[in-house]
Amino acid sequence: MKRARIIYNPTSGREAFKRELPTVLERFEVAGYETSAHATTCEGDATRAARVAAERHFDLVVAVGGDGTINEVINGLAEQAYRPKLGIIPTGTTNDFARALWIPRNIERAVDVILAGQSMLIDIGRVNGHHFMNIAGGGKLTELTYEVPSKLKTMLGQLAYYMKGIEMLPSLKPTHARIEYDGTAIEEDIMLFLVSNTNSVAGFEKLAPNAKLDDGLFDLLILKKMNLAEFVRIATLAQRGAHLDDKRIIYTQAKHISVETDDKMQLNIDGEFGGMLPGEFLNLQQHIEVFTPENFLEKHHGES
Numbered sequence: 001m002k003r004a005r006i007i008y009n010p011t012s013g014r015e016a017f018k019r020e021l022p023t024v025l026e027r028f029e030v031a032g033y034e035t036s037a038h039a040t041t042c043e044g045d046a047t048r049a050a051r052v053a054a055e056r057h058f059d060l061v062v063a064v065g066g067d068g069t070i071n072e073v074i075n076g077l078a079e080q081a082y083r084p085k086l087g088i089i090p091t092g093t094t095n096d097f098a099r100a101l102w103i104p105r106n107i108e109r110a111v112d113v114i115l116a117g118q119s120m121l122i123d124i125g126r127v128n129g130h131h132f133m134n135i136a137g138g139g140k141l142t143e144l145t146y147e148v149p150s151k152l153k154t155m156l157g158q159l160a161y162y163m164k165g166i167e168m169l170p171s172l173k174p175t176h177a178r179i180e181y182d183g184t185a186i187e188e189d190i191m192l193f194l195v196s197n198t199n200s201v202a203g204f205e206k207l208a209p210n211a212k213l214d215d216g217l218f219d220l221l222i223l224k225k226m227n228l229a230e231f232v233r234i235a236t237l238a239q240r241g242a243h244l245d246d247k248r249i250i251y252t253q254a255k256h257i258s259v260e261t262d263d264k265m266q267l268n269i270d271g272e273f274g275g276m277l278p279g280e281f282l283n284l285q286q287h288i289e290v291f292t293p294e295n296f297l298e299k300h301h302g303e304s
């Protein structure tokens with residue numbers, strides 16, 4: 001019999017999952033999985049639970065929570081030689097990864113997706129020993145993701161980022177950076193850089209439009225030194241994906257990227273603080289097998 005382990009964050013979102021857990025367990029059992037559940041208790045717990053599930057050769061791990069929980073589960077699986085398939089039930093405040101994969105927010109429908117059994121192998125990023133599935137980057141503005149409180153995110157959505165972003169604008173300063181990507185070396189004064197695995201980033205759907213989930217490549221986006229007015233203009237263009245032709249933007253794709261800066265710069269990994277630069281980014285191609293809706297797979301195959 002196949003075995004599934006559900007790893008859920010009981011505090012995520014509006015705590016709605018706990019009420020649904022018996023129904024969800026029943027559905028996995030009926031579908032032929034011997035199923036157990038682990039409620040996470042603190043930061044890092046989902047990583048441990050996922051690692052144990054891999055070591056015990058579970059067939060399926062289901063991560064329930066927001067991007068934080070999914071990131072932790074992926075960190076528990078990524079270093080293992082045997083990696084169970086991954087199902088996702090998005091119940092968090094921020095669910096960028098589920099959105100990128102077209103996984104529904106509704107619990108029952110997210111379970112439908114997993115039990116329908118359609119999956120694909122996706123790339124995972126690694127930087128300085130941490131793994132990420134959405135995006136990593138550096139520069140003052142990337143700190144927005146942890147400076148905006150989740151209550152505000154829930155209430156105001158993207159507007160919360162704008163409000164906080166405007167507050168931070170005066171503190172935006174360029175730093176000198178040495179960046180190497182797949183053998184090309186550049187030196188620039190930069191405002192920020194983003195290393196993206198998916199195209200769904202903090203509500204900007206067209207920030208890294210070429211990001212594909214299984215091509216082994218990151219989208220690398222670098223914002224060169226610019227003044228405030230130029231910055232606001234480019235941020236506006238980025239809303240509709242019209243920022244890429246601007247001469248203050250470098251946009252390319254690469255498998256291996258290293259970044260070093262003169263001034264101290266924090267590393268943001270999937271929306272969380274991830275230590276300080278320098279950073280070395282490596283794309284682990286088709287590293288995790290994840291369940292996605294049928295229509296997403298059709299779109300994906302149509303594009304590649």
Ligand SMILES: Nc1ncnc2c1ncn2[C@@H]1O[C@H](COP(=O)(O)OP(=O)(O)OP(=O)(O)O)[C@@H](O)[C@H]1O
Pocket residue numbers: 009010011012013040041042043044045064065066067068069070072091092093094150
């Ligand atoms: N029982 C717990 N109590 C408090 N925090 C927890 C617990 N279990 C897990 N966590 C932590 O909560 C973090 C955020 O969770 P997650 O992303 O699933 O939900 P979220 O609702 O989107 O959260 P947030 O709005 O705080 O980002 C996780 O990275 C994890 O470290």
